[in-house]
Amino acid sequence: MQVTSSVREPLVTGGKTYKDVTHDVARQVEGKPTIGWLLGLAVSIGVLLLGFIAVAATVWEGIGMWGLNKTVGWAWDITNFVWWVGIGHAGTLISAVLLLFRQKWRTSINRAAEAMTIFAVICAAMFPVLHMGRPWLGAYWALPLPNVFGSLWVNFNSPLLWDVFAISTYFSVSLVFWYIGLIPDFATIRDRATGIRKTIYGALSFGWDGAAKTWMRYESVSLILAGLATPLVLSVHTIVSFDFATSVIPGWHTTIFPPYFVAGAIFSGFAMVLTLMIITRKVFKLEDYITMVHIELMNIVIIITGSIVGIAYITEFFIAWYSGVAAEQYAFINRAFGPYWWAYWSMMTCNVISPQLFWFKKIRTSIVFTFALSLVVNIGMWFERFVIIVTSLHRDFLPSSWAMFYPTWADVGVYLFTFGLFFTLFLLFAKFFPVINMAEVKSVLKSSSEKVNK
Amino acid sequence: MERDTNFILGIYDDEDVLKDAVTKVRDSGVKIHEVYTPYPVHGLEDVLGYRRSRLPIAAFLFGMLGTCLALTMQLLMMAVDWPMIIGGKDHAPIPDFIPVTFELTVLLASFGMVGVFMISSNLKPWGQPRIFDLRSTDDKHVMAIDIANNASIEEAKIKEVLQSSGASEVNNKSFE
Structure with missing residues (x-):
């Protein structure tokens, strides 16, 4: 079945047949958990439990547990929120935007990337919910209900409310998109299984039989969902950026925020996809499906989005000067040379300089460099949000209110908790769900050949 | 609902052979019940004559x-x-x-x-699909011909049509 094209490198290597695809992916689900996986799960659950202490303390005592003060009222919580939401964006970009552009290389990474999206959004949602102080009430504070069951309604002029709608729609639509893609693969596992596993995967597969008519509808649904998810993903980070851009704080009040946030989100998301995929392909021996071609293409996306982010940083600085607004100019000078200079220059190094290394083919086709740089990019993107949020707030309008932000153990703990949650969910997904979209990989197995295809 | 229980199955290994086969089988007057494939085969719905999804x-x-x-x-x-x-x-x-x-x-x-x-598409968690051949979610394309729906054509003739259209196997399948 393996075919070679003189123009493009094959997307699946190793001479795989349709049967091999089924076998290679389904064996992870069917086999006994490996030591590495169990170890990973144990560490993740350990981190989750450790972090839970901080979550419990925050809920019990209130958000006074965090390092916030009256000047810096938003810090790690919103930084982590934006960071996790941004990471999620790559999953939708891979599954929806690349589907619209008919990029076949998406097929072997879209499943795991979308899972990453869903788990990242869950982690992100932790922060605004905890920041409400009384999360059990937050469940209805954020909904379009009369406030405290009196006669006032939620405020639809507020970007924070738009965010509630954006994030929850994004989560629901991503979940549905992901699940629709999983149904045929669950059917494949069902048809190989016996006993209790057959019953479970039978229920998960929704009675899928692979009829041509159902596939036709499936393709139609996928295309429309991709068409809907593309503007959706752009709207989500646009609205996240509105949380800042619609305020009057110098350093936040800029019109460049929506495109700049979207580019940054895709940038950090692809870095996280690379981090996860490089480990997954190694542990699950999927090197024939997630090949150097995939890694290189993702690195190219990182160069492009990283450069957009770099240009945005410089543009912001230029506009601050060009605007002639003293407060705006001060905010940017303070960012680069004030007490948080180290955060600013960490961001600049990690996000602007390091991805430029991918211009060298040797570096972007090296697993070690790619893995290291993917971590660097995510560190840089965390600093970006920290810089935007904390440096803009800590120099208040009155110099008597100027302050610094110092995280407490609870800030660190809640962040750790989300890491534990993310990796626990991802490991469970990787073991019990097919990590590669078998049906879609099979559909591109043949088409990279010009000999067989008419 | 009364469901037909006796089918003849043509098993195909390749998607392009399958698409040609669908055309050949339909031209010979045999009505196809449905084709089951492990992955979406582009253009299959056209040769089967399905109307575009609404x-x-x-x-x-x-x-x-x-x-x-x-x-x-x-x-x-x-x-x-x-x-x-x-x-x-x-x-x-x-x-x-x-x-x-x-x-x-x-x-x-x-x-x-x-x-x-x-x-x-009748997809529900408690759905019990009729699986004609377990390999249809793995690596084979399965064309199901309903015998009752093709009463005017002899069974042997249908099998011959399937065989000559490129099927790698032709089987009988009956449901309870």
Whole structure:
């Protein structure tokens, strides 16, 4: 079945047949958990439990547990929120935007990337919910209900409310998109299984039989969902950026925020996809499906989005000067040379300089460099949000209110908790769900050949 | 519902052979019950003569419903039930309603379309599909011919048509 094209490198290597695809992916689900996986799960659950202490303390005592003060009222919580939401964006970009552009290389990474999206959004949602102080009430504070069951309604002029709608729609639509893609693969596992596993995967597969008519509808649904998810993903980070851009704080009040946030989100998301995929392909021996071609293409996306982010940083600085607004100019000078200079220059190094290394083919086709740089990019993107949020707030309008932000153990703990949650969910997904979209990989197995295809 | 129970199956290894075979089998007058494939085969629906899916229309209608509901909700809450001046803005600041309206449009369009897809394709967690051949979710394409629906053609003749169209196997399948 393996075919070679003189123009493009094959997307699946190793001479795989349709049967091999089924076998290679389904064996992870069917086999006994490996030591590495169990170890990973144990560490993740350990981190989750450790972090839970901080979550419990925050809920019990209130958000006074965090390092916030009256000047810096938003810090790690919103930084982590934006960071996790941004990471999620790559999953939708891979599954929806690349589907619209008919990029076949998406097929072997879209499943795991979308899972990453869903788990990242869950982690992100932790922060605004905890920041409400009384999360059990937050469940209805954020909904379009009369406030405290009196006669006032939620405020639809507020970007924070738009965010509630954006994030929850994004989560629901991503979940549905992901699940629709999983149904045929669950059917494949069902048809190989016996006993209790057959019953479970039978229920998960929704009675899928692979009829041509159902596939036709499936393709139609996928295309429309991709068409809907593309503007959706752009709207989500646009609205996240509105949380800042619609305020009057110098350093936040800029019109460049929506495109700049979207580019940054895709940038950090692809870095996280690379981090996860490089480990997954190694542990699950999927090197024939997630090949150097995939890694290189993702690195190219990182160069492009990283450069957009770099240009945005410089543009912001230029506009601050060009605007002639003293407060705006001060905010940017303070960012680069004030007490948080180290955060600013960490961001600049990690996000602007390091991805430029991918211009060298040797570096972007090296697993070690790619893995290291993917971590660097995510560190840089965390600093970006920290810089935007904390440096803009800590120099208040009155110099008597100027302050610094110092995280407490609870800030660190809640962040750790989300890491534990993310990796626990991802490991469970990787073991019990097919990590590669078998049906879609099979559909591109043949088409990279010009000999067989008419 | 009375369901037919006796089928002849043509098993195919290759998607292009399958597409040619569908045309050949239909030209010979044999009615195809359905073709089961492990992955979406592009162009198969055309040779089978299926009408284009109307799911995009469903998505559009649900999306319009979402737009209308979102705008109505926001106007009723902000402008009718308890009008307030917020930041000196109008009671009905339509530009401010765009984000939520957009999100609800996408939400209803997606969920509505997926719901219609589930119902029209009979997909449900307790669904018990009729699997003609277990390999049809792995690596084989299975063409099912309903014997009762092709009563005018002899069974041996149907098998011959399948065989000559490139099937790697021709089997009988009966359900309880």
